[in-house]
Amino acid sequence: MNFEMSDDRRMLAETMRRYLSEQYGWEHRLRVAYTAPYHDPQKWTGIAGLGIFYALVGEDHGGMGGAGFDIAVIFEEIGRALCPEPLLGAVMAARLLSAAGAPLTDLLSGDQRYAVAIGELDAPYDPDGITCTAADGGDGWRLTGRKSVVYGGGVADHVLVAARAEERLALFDVAAADADLRPYPMIDGGPAAELLLDGAKATLLIADATSALTDALDWGALALTAEALGAMETTYAMLLDYMGTRKQFGQPIGAFQTLQHRAVDLTIEIEQARSIVILAASAMAGPDQAKRVAQAKHLVGRIARTVAEEAIQMHGGIAMTWEYPVSHYAKRLVMIDHQLGDTDHHLERLIVQLQTG
Missing domain, CATH: 2.40.110.10 (Butyryl-CoA Dehydrogenase, subunit A, domain 2)
Structure with a gap:
């Protein structure tokens, strides 16, 4: 399997990352995410203006993407920035409207949510x-x-x-x-x-609509696993920075071997999460889609909880404060596990799929 992103997807990821880093600073995110309407309509329009929604569907439906990796790169950047814009509904609606043969013009332009x-x-x-x-x-x-x-x-x-x-x-x-x-x-x-x-x-x-709904849930679950991956990597980067600057007993806490080992364990876990997201993205629209999505949602949900818990424990009390980003990333990582099926739900779903062949 080729783990390298294509030039088009790399450009898509870079465009999304640059826009969110410039337009969705941390203070701005805190202001809009918890105050009605709980997102920023102007930023929604800005994302639409970048043409991001056209990457949600293929050329046969008026888009320019629509593959699993297109969804994954977009939502990984959403997770990095902890962006509260409701793109998940757009992903699932695009699949359902496509299955219904309904026009997607208003969805892709961002004019209708x-x-x-x-x-x-x-x-x-x-x-x-x-x-x-x-x-x-x-x-x-x-x-x-x-x-x-x-x-x-x-x-x-x-x-x-x-x-x-x-x-x-x-x-x-x-x-x-x-x-x-x-x-x-x-x-x-x-x-x-x-x-x-x-x-x-x-x-x-x-x-x-049973098959269309199941398909939309799969694509939504893939988006969430990619979002969790981006959020985990940002959380881990903040943890490493904190371990290098927070001092105790006259030296950075990152010098303590126990914390080094725990950090290395998180590196391994996050790499496992990335591998399963890549595998699920490669299987979309194929015969193994349901199985790979169930595997990814189960594994990523478990790892996301682990990363959230470890980051809070190794940061200490500061990680529980409203002002420090780790607390918000941790809440998002835990919530992602509960969206569109938690770890237990997808494990049961995977067992049934394996039993039925």
């Missing part, structure tokens, strides 16, 4: 447990039910909703103006919402 509502209180990860219902009353489709922790839902113009219609799992487009969205920030910053549907008007996109 999309969120994807799948999880429910009693079925946070598995589409099979969805109870939200759809009924055709003669004047169009109407949805009833509740969706929980809809990422980017509070700032979305459209919400793509998974609901049961005539005993099948279908996909609907609901205009945000026709839904009851209750926005709030996630614990690590960034916008989310509860979606309450009581006969909300909806447009049917896919009548039998």
Whole structure:
């Protein structure tokens, strides 16, 4: 396998990194991530102006990318900067709209923001447990039910909703103006919402959407593993810098062999995470997609928690303060494990896949 990025993807990563480093400084991030609307609409427009969204889909859908590695390089930079812009919904919505044969022009230009509502209180990860219902009353489709922790839902113009219609799992487009969205920030910053549907008007996109929803969840999970990788590498860099400057007993704490060994262990863990993200990215749109994504989400979730815990322990009390970035990176790393399936969920999913061949 070729581990080198292509020139186009290297340029994509460098463009994203330069923009976020210039436009998303730490103080700015703290101001916008926890205050409504829990992101910066101007920066969303700026990212769209760079053409980043066109890298989410292939040329056949009007884009210029769409491969697993395109998603990975974008979200690794999102993780490095701890950027709260709701791009995850755009990735998943792009897959769903493509599967439905719907136009993507407004999504790719950034003019319309999309969120994807799948999880429910009693079925946070598995589409099979969805109870939200759809009924055709003669004047169009109407949805009833509740969706929980809809990422980017509070700032979305459209919400793509998974609901049961005539005993099948279908996909609907609901205009945000026709839904009851209750926005709030996630614990690590960034916008989310509860979606309450009581006969909300909806447009049917896919009548039998099980495979399309599973595919969108896989691509979303890949994006999260890449984001975690970027966040882990930044956290580790901050840890090494702290170990070289914080002194105890007259010498930097990085001179103590015990902490050196722990730091080396983290290096190995992060490299394992990078390898599995690369493997998952290479498998997207192929027969091993589901298996590789489950492996990546399980392993990266475990490593992300380890990096967060070790960074806090080796920093000491300063890592728990609001002003110091490590505390926010740690919260994001822990939260990523719970988004779109935690380590246990994806381990069970992997076991089932291996048993069924």
